[in-house]
Amino acid sequence: MPYLTGTPRNRTVMPWRFETWVITLLGLGPAALYFWYGAHDRLGADPVNVFERWLGLWAVRFLLVTLCITPVREVSGYSLLRYRRTFGLLAFWYACMHVAVYVALDQQFDMAVLWRDITHRPFLMIGAGAFMLLLPLAVTSNTWSIRRLGRRWRMLHRLVYVVAILAAVHFLMAFKTYTPTSVGYATMLCLLVLWRGRWIIRRRR
Template sequence: MPRIIRSGRNHVVVPWRGEVWIIALLGLLPAAVYFWYGAQDRLGPDPVNVFERWLGLWAVRFLVLTLLVTPLRVLAGYSLLRYRRMLGLLVFAYACLHVGTYVILDQQGNLGVLVQDITHRPFLLLGFVAFVLLSLLAATSTNWSMRRLGRQWGRLHRLVYGVALLVAVHFLMAFKTYNATSVGYAAILGMLVLWRAPDLWRKRMRRAP
């Protein structure tokens, strides 16, 4: 079991060896369940659409958990920074599965149809931009990237708040009618970005000449 130690004002969760990877496996468990349901033909009359939406929903859920790490440390004094990278990678994993399902199963990999669909449906364009930015964050999530980029790494990874806004709007627009799930998660993402906005603005102003 993880230990909780006191460090200044914060309670830091210290995991036992290998716990982060267990979290990764547990995080991927819903995807495995959905694959199994699909193989058993238990996803209803439109299995591709259901599969695609479920994967997208879990990407949003892990994005919310990733963004909650800082408020939890500031407001409650519990530091889960050790887990943030893995949570972020789970966001990317589910985003890849979500996009892959759309590209391969939904559109059959037809590049012409994909381009037309993305350019004519705004919510898809927003989702595509969010995925590109998320891919950049995932590619630079390594210790080597942190050392190589130095201070620029932190500035780059603040793009996650832009990703959150894009995802919130994409998630809302993906449904023909508003519902508790889409509005609820979009509102949570919006509040997490707004909560962080003043601090990000102060940092930006301090860097200004």
């Protein structure tokens, strides 16, 4: 594999690693744009809700991209596997920002109100469950964890399909009305989970 700079001994920066940084910076661009919009009062009459929803939407989008990588390889033979971790972590960071806006700006760190809101609104409980399952996946998205956990790592990361189902339900319920956007994204998430489930069953036969 070609190196970018230096001698063979110290040329450790690979082209694909440079590309992952570019993808990460571009992927965080929408968040920076919404922060700028919020700072300049350009998010409408309910800026917190708009900001919160857009961050959640981008979390779903990057989750979709992450789940699409394997089907794309199977159908076209074109592999983007080396970027899957990057897209998965982008989904996680957007989910973190989505949750942070809800806790800090929407509920203003009022833990009593936060707890009551989550326990009395099913879609929030489902969203919280999806986020909690996403945490260990993000923490173990590194080479050290892959080596340390071995086969258990693969089993752990299959939780992403549970996360996808929960995210689809949360996303659908959050809109309260069935819009083309909410139904479309939820349907795509479910179809990707079904595709992967079919592949796992076929592999075990």
